[in-house]
Amino acid sequence: MIAKLVRNAGIYTPEGASPSAGKDQGAVRFLPRGAMVIRDGLIEAVGPEEKILSSLSGREFDEEIDCGGRCVIPGFVDPHTHMCFARRREEEFSLRLAGTPYLEILRKGGGILSSVRSVREATDGDLFENTLVLALSALSMGTTTVEMKSGYGLDTETELRMLSVIRRVGRETPLDVVPTFMGAHAVPELYRGNGDGYVDLIVEEMLPAVEEQGIARFCDVFCEEGVFSVSQTERILAEASRRGLGLKVHADEVHDTGGAALAARMGAVSAEHLLAAGDEGISALAKSGTTAILLPATAYSLRKPYARARDMIERGVPVALATDCNPGSSFTESMPFVFGLAVMAMGLTPEEALTAATKNSACAVGMGAVCGTLEPGKQADFLLLDGETPAILAYHAGVPAVEGVYKKGEQVR
Numbered sequence: 001m002i003a004k005l006v007r008n009a010g011i012y013t014p015e016g017a018s019p020s021a022g023k024d025q026g027a028v029r030f031l032p033r034g035a036m037v038i039r040d041g042l043i044e045a046v047g048p049e050e051k052i053l054s055s056l057s058g059r060e061f062d063e064e065i066d067c068g069g070r071c072v073i074p075g076f077v078d079p080h081t082h083m084c085f086a087r088r089r090e091e092e093f094s095l096r097l098a099g100t101p102y103l104e105i106l107r108k109g110g111g112i113l114s115s116v117r118s119v120r121e122a123t124d125g126d127l128f129e130n131t132l133v134l135a136l137s138a139l140s141m142g143t144t145t146v147e148m149k150s151g152y153g154l155d156t157e158t159e160l161r162m163l164s165v166i167r168r169v170g171r172e173t174p175l176d177v178v179p180t181f182m183g184a185h186a187v188p189e190l191y192r193g194n195g196d197g198y199v200d201l202i203v204e205e206m207l208p209a210v211e212e213q214g215i216a217r218f219c220d221v222f223c224e225e226g227v228f229s230v231s232q233t234e235r236i237l238a239e240a241s242r243r244g245l246g247l248k249v250h251a252d253e254v255h256d257t258g259g260a261a262l263a264a265r266m267g268a269v270s271a272e273h274l275l276a277a278g279d280e281g282i283s284a285l286a287k288s289g290t291t292a293i294l295l296p297a298t299a300y301s302l303r304k305p306y307a308r309a310r311d312m313i314e315r316g317v318p319v320a321l322a323t324d325c326n327p328g329s330s331f332t333e334s335m336p337f338v339f340g341l342a343v344m345a346m347g348l349t350p351e352e353a354l355t356a357a358t359k360n361s362a363c364a365v366g367m368g369a370v371c372g373t374l375e376p377g378k379q380a381d382f383l384l385l386d387g388e389t390p391a392i393l394a395y396h397a398g399v400p401a402v403e404g405v406y407k408k409g410e411q412v413r
């Protein structure tokens with residue numbers, strides 16, 4: 001048994017194991033001089049230092065971590081990434097800066113399809129190494145749990161290959177990695193003009209193989225004009241649900257096609273992106289309790305208006321935050337950057353952003369009982385910040401504010 005004591009910490013944490021919405025989105029517990037007892041990687045107790053110390057009656061610890069009064073928060077959970085890819089697309093970024101729209105690049109065979117070509121050509125080893133670099137970089141900035149989507153294979157063999165690389169990243173790093181099957185990320189060249197034929201392949205071949213290998217927890221679909229329609233999305237998700245996968249939707253990213261309403265109707269755990277979501281979509285999410293995973297770094301990178309986060313919170317939609325890390329629309333693995341954008345560009349309070357980047361995002365990847373808050377029974381995944389409150393992440397702009405990263409009680413940075 002290994003026991004550790006964290007003391008002299010300004011602990012900020014959301015509480016509970018289900019998503020917070022509305023006024024509760026910003027309700028976080030603050031312990032000005034807090035302490036935490038960790039046993040074998042799990043939190044045993046959290047509370048005011050005085051109380052914790054007096055309950056210990058001389059117990060010995062293998063390690064004492066004195067936080068010097070600085071702020072401690074739960075590790076970030078990044079619930080939406082496409083981190084498993086083989087090659088960057090820097091040339092495309094320049095094209096976009098010069099005015100070519102994101103979806104036009106895709107229509108011309110670039111974008112996601114360019115990543116598909118490079119992933120199909122890459123060896124498993126290269127794909128693993130590329131993913132590992134990003135995953136470790138994310139970890140060093142405070143991400144302790146990360147979701148990763150497939151979707152740059154678009155044939156059965158390569159989709160499964162991606163998912164096994166993603167699984168390997170989970171096995172060979174301290175990170176908890178949640179795998180999502182996203183064969184419906186784009187229509188591959190072979191099926192150009194025959195999207196329904198590709199949906200057949202997903203439903204009849206890919207999903208059965210994914211289920212058989214038990215290699216994904218969620219299924220996600222890019223529901224977008226010119227990509228997958230609402231009815232195609234529905235068909236894929238219905239089959240995924242039948243096969244035991246949780247549901248996610250890339251919804252209303254560029255156009256409002258009714259993706260948010262579909263996610264709500266199908267009981268998806270999350271609708272993700274939502275830059276173009278309208279009133280109807282937002283109301284549907286509020287009614288169903290579907291979490292909105294917002295990706296402000298994508299709005300930043302696409303130079304689009306940010307998602308209507310304030311409207312969502314005011315109407316009672318649980319909001320989570322993610323990087324969307326991918327080589328096209330959002331090349332960042334930094335949750336602190338996303339936190340800063342959420343506060344400064346979307347108007348979240350630091351407390352709302354904290355809940356969004358920890359507990360709500362953990363719940364959105366099925367990890368709400370395991371991590372996302374600092375409470376007894378959960379993993380001791382926590383961050384030491386170079387500041388007094390979580391607001392430091394927005395305040396000290398562009399400068400790393402995460403000083404220490406602990407995963408299951410072990411310092412990993």
Ligand code: NIG
Pocket residue numbers: 082111112115222250253298324326327328329330
């Ligand atoms: O979430 N929208 C679709 N998928 C990603 C982009 C992937 C890419 O461009 O490679 C996104 O923005």
Ligand code: FE
Pocket residue numbers: 080081082250324
């Ligand atoms: Fe995405």
